[in-house]
Amino acid sequence: MTIKLELKRLDNGRDLPLPAYQSDLAAGLDLLAAVDDGLTLQPGSRALVPTGLAMALPAGYEAQVRPRSGLAAKHGVTVLNTPGTIDADYRGEVKVILINLGDTAFEISRGDRIAQMVIAPVLQAEIEEVEILSETSRGTGGFGSTGQR
């Protein structure tokens, strides 16, 4: 299934390619780093990395900013707030909060693929406040109450 996604390259991303699916059935669009001179992510540090992109999702959809597993497996670099949520009414620059959980510094150059973005449908809840919730056999037990394994 496809939907229309309006993408706008901002001034800081004018020369970068638009995100593209890397294979026919890929779920994620790679996001590129729109850093000027590169960025060094020291072990344990984080950075808000610009992508040079803004977008308009159709109503009823969100975009999720997710880590690339290669960066996580090889360098310990991941998305701190994964999955980051891009709301359908957000028109600002998409940014990626990267954190280096590895033990060596990680260099990010302009145009590097730093994360991926997955489009997903959204259900909004209609809130109804009640005094008594409908009962279930599980009840209020949680937080490991069904056993350790």
Ligand SMILES: O=c1ccn([C@H]2C[C@H](O)[C@@H](COP(=O)(O)OP(=O)(O)OP(=O)(O)O)O2)c(=O)[nH]1
């Ligand atoms: O990884 C992310 C997460 C969010 N955003 C943008 C799009 C999103 O629509 C907006 C707000 O995100 P969120 O609701 O997660 O942030 P908040 O901390 O609750 O701030 P706000 O008060 O702006 O909602 O920031 C990004 O660019 N990257």
